[in-house]
Amino acid sequence: MQPRIVIADDHPLFRGALAHAVARVWPGAAVFEASSAAEARAALQAGGAECLLLDLHMADSSGLSVLMDLRQDYPALPIVIVSASEEPRVAAAAAQLGAAGFIPKSASLDAIREGLAAVQGGDAWFAEGHAGEDDDLARIASLTPAQRRILAGIRQGLLNKQIAYELSISEATVKAHITAILRKLGVGSRTQAVLVAAKLDVDQPVAEPAQA
Template identity: 30%
Template structure:
């Protein structure tokens, strides 16, 4: 096997061209790494993975057409051994948990790329998990918390968009009382004082997006 064959082959999936360019430059500067493909959304990432079957995929979470977590799920369903590192600006533990459950092997904050990216790639390629310390701490803090159900997240997302209970009920085809019950559960699970506080906590933890 020659040196080129032993390189860690990497796919970068992110919808920001400048970030892809920066990642490409960092990878090019490593003697044991090679960028084999780029993608700007989850659908392209899935297709690129099928074509190139890289050793490591660097995957943004927030992308058009198919988000990063859905792309991870799709890739891992076809390629169970895929090693994927999530890149994100969000410190939220809930988003990290969803990514890890989807099959991500690493979870790295974009603010830490310059410091931790290369080591994270090599570590995940060697079969280890790598999660940013801040994220791991947040995950540990909320490990015992009850997760919001899909319906509760849906209700909260609609509330976050400025809808009153009556409007949420009409949009979802449920009663206003049911919406109130869901919101009561949300407030309890998030230890939130009111609806606004619940939205703030949920966004910070990555439970919902605005």
Template identity: 45%
Template sequence: MTRTILIADDHPLFRQALAMAAGNVAKDARLVEGATLASALLEAQAADDLALILLDLKMPGAEGFSGVALLHAEKPEVPILVVSSEAAAGTAQKALRFGAVGFIGKDSDLSVIEAAIADALTGKRLAAPVDPLLDPVAAQIASLTPTQLKVMLGVMQGRLNKQIAFDLGLSEATIKAHMTSILKKLDVQNRTQAVLVAKALGLAPA
């Protein structure tokens, strides 16, 4: 049985380092790479045997935790291990809230990265912090489909329905239908409230 590991990072040298670590841990795995969020999403969609995503938070097309949220929405069953230069505890906690299973700094030793990859592949995950106010909102955002999440990010950028429709290659009527579903899932009345909900969790637009 084959399995694929996706390495999503815009720095070639760090992708090479992550590939070395992943190869050492999972010698049977096929390694694919994405240098932008868009290319990483395409690789994730194409891999039926995707077993793990190694994700840099800051890569072209991703801001805040939009990369984690979008990849988790696309492949909710696949563990996402965030590898980031941001070592703040708050960053790790928010990444976990959006669907990541672990968080390690880019300055970590190779052995630490390999151990984290091994843990993620065996199903081990760090416990997300409990927040009675934010957790229900996170669950609501997690209920959005990949397309709905992309529409939500477009709204956060201040784009009109027709502009979002053009960006996603959909009709304006389809975007309106998605907005109706988004408002219902987030339990809000309008676009402004939906944006506030997303920003409350640090979900920045791509």
């Protein structure tokens, strides 16, 4: 069966470079390009994808939350993060949250192909020396999808009644979820929860397309 690879990145030049690398690692693969997380989801819902190459910054997504959500929905799918960020903490966080690999956008095409080949063979591929696991990330990963949506509302500064309206649930349900969120994160206030959740953020440096 023809392999299907999904490339999710909002920069056409990077998608082109990644498609070139994919063609070398998965000859004859059907490549589906997406410029947003929503388009990536649509491609994945069609079924049969062998790998997702995922940028952390697109119009409808930013940071590691999109990785957590996709891992929740597609636990068996290898997801390779392709990011302009080269911070060791970001690569470490991606690994802890279930990514199969982390490839900086500054990497050469040879390095990108090397990373993709490792993932194709069932191995993880991360730069050497990335940091160890973070207890706060483990706590965030323990939240349910509903709790993560409510935490996102808290981070936006929304009141309980506003979160309830946005999610079409009762304010009492929101309060119950917030109590559970604070307990799981090991914090005592909404402000502390926001500070913990900030570890999902990833700065967006400027990167140039990969060079051969």
